[in-house]
Amino acid sequence: MAKKVTAYAPASIGNVSLGFDLLGAALKPIDGHCLGDKVEVSSAEQFSLNVVGRFAHKLPADPTTNIAAHCFHMFSAKLKEKGIPVSDVAMVLHKNLPIGSGLGSSASSIVAALHSLNVFFDSPFSQHQMLLMMGELEGQISGSVHYDNVAPCFVGGLTLMNHHGDHIALKLPLFENWYWVVCYSGISVSTSVARDILPKQVSIADTIKFGQQLAVFVDACHRQDENLAAAMMQDVVAEPYRKSLLPNFDASREFVMQNGGLAFGISGSGPTVFAITNDAQHAEKIKDWLQQHYIQNDDGFSHICRIDAQGADASTIIA
Numbered sequence: 001m002a003k004k005v006t007a008y009a010p011a012s013i014g015n016v017s018l019g020f021d022l023l024g025a026a027l028k029p030i031d032g033h034c035l036g037d038k039v040e041v042s043s044a045e046q047f048s049l050n051v052v053g054r055f056a057h058k059l060p061a062d063p064t065t066n067i068a069a070h071c072f073h074m075f076s077a078k079l080k081e082k083g084i085p086v087s088d089v090a091m092v093l094h095k096n097l098p099i100g101s102g103l104g105s106s107a108s109s110i111v112a113a114l115h116s117l118n119v120f121f122d123s124p125f126s127q128h129q130m131l132l133m134m135g136e137l138e139g140q141i142s143g144s145v146h147y148d149n150v151a152p153c154f155v156g157g158l159t160l161m162n163h164h165g166d167h168i169a170l171k172l173p174l175f176e177n178w179y180w181v182v183c184y185s186g187i188s189v190s191t192s193v194a195r196d197i198l199p200k201q202v203s204i205a206d207t208i209k210f211g212q213q214l215a216v217f218v219d220a221c222h223r224q225d226e227n228l229a230a231a232m233m234q235d236v237v238a239e240p241y242r243k244s245l246l247p248n249f250d251a252s253r254e255f256v257m258q259n260g261g262l263a264f265g266i267s268g269s270g271p272t273v274f275a276i277t278n279d280a281q282h283a284e285k286i287k288d289w290l291q292q293h294y295i296q297n298d299d300g301f302s303h304i305c306r307i308d309a310q311g312a313d314a315s316t317i318i319a
């Protein structure tokens, strides 16, 4: 009997303005659009990776350089360490997210690939072990290990990273009435380049502001004080330096904040931006305006989303 596992891993917002490398959110478009990569895994005599989908052509043609192939090799090596025999598989990556978009594109491929492999091999790794592998693979791409895309993408929700003990991703209470409007401009920004332009030191004033904002935000989430939470969503670490890479960023913020927006910022390392509003009509208006003024080419798009509370999802077919 042939077994095939398909895993889906949603797009995500890294940083969420106030939590550089520490806060992330998984996204689910309200219109049912599939905003995330998928990976299929089935048995094979020899390992193979086939890449299809809207943004497949933007990846290097050689599949051995694809992070999904690296996922299989890391997964196999860790299984061998456990003394579990590894068989080869055929993988198909549906590359639905644009590369260098700020939507956690590589994270989505990593999570879909590792989750499909883990389910295919009957879940030999715990959630914690999987997250460690995901962070390491993400680090291979961006030059430093950060979990703010892979963690929400895998476990869902609005997640705060914790480097103590076995719970890397702490899920925060959500504001269920918030719409998250995301707009990808269509250009590509490399995460490692966007990290390299940041200063290596942060001033004492910014350190105090960063700590205070994150602490007050978490408290406001627990007390469901949406105005206070939104007021904390300012980026003192990355946005002042990265926004110069993003044409029309300041004009977009101005429009959003004058049209029902509670907060506006860069998604991950950009160029995608996000706006939060608690009103459906304002969400539509913001989406339309960003579509007309923030998008630069035919690759761009905008979606109104809720937080994806579930994260990665897998299904198995045995035929």
Ligand SMILES: Nc1ncnc2c1ncn2[C@@H]1O[C@H](COP(=O)(O)OP(=O)(O)OP(=O)(O)O)[C@@H](O)[C@H]1O
Pocket (backbone or CB within 6 Å): 058, 059, 060, 065, 066, 067, 068, 098, 099, 100, 101, 102, 103, 104, 105, 106, 107, 109, 141, 142, 149, 189, 190, 191, 192, 268, 269, 270
């Ligand atoms: N499956 C994959 N998905 C995305 N990028 C991949 C994949 N495999 C290899 N890469 C390479 O990894 C690099 C991804 O760069 P980068 O981290 O800037 O993008 P990203 O993960 O798409 O960004 P973001 O998190 O901002 O969406 C590119 O050089 C790309 O060619």
Ligand SMILES: N[C@@H](CCO)C(=O)O
Pocket (backbone or CB within 6 Å): 014, 015, 020, 021, 022, 102, 104, 146, 148, 149, 191, 194, 195, 238, 267, 268, 269, 270
């Ligand atoms: N926290 C990471 C996210 C990258 O998508 C950064 O801002 O560099």
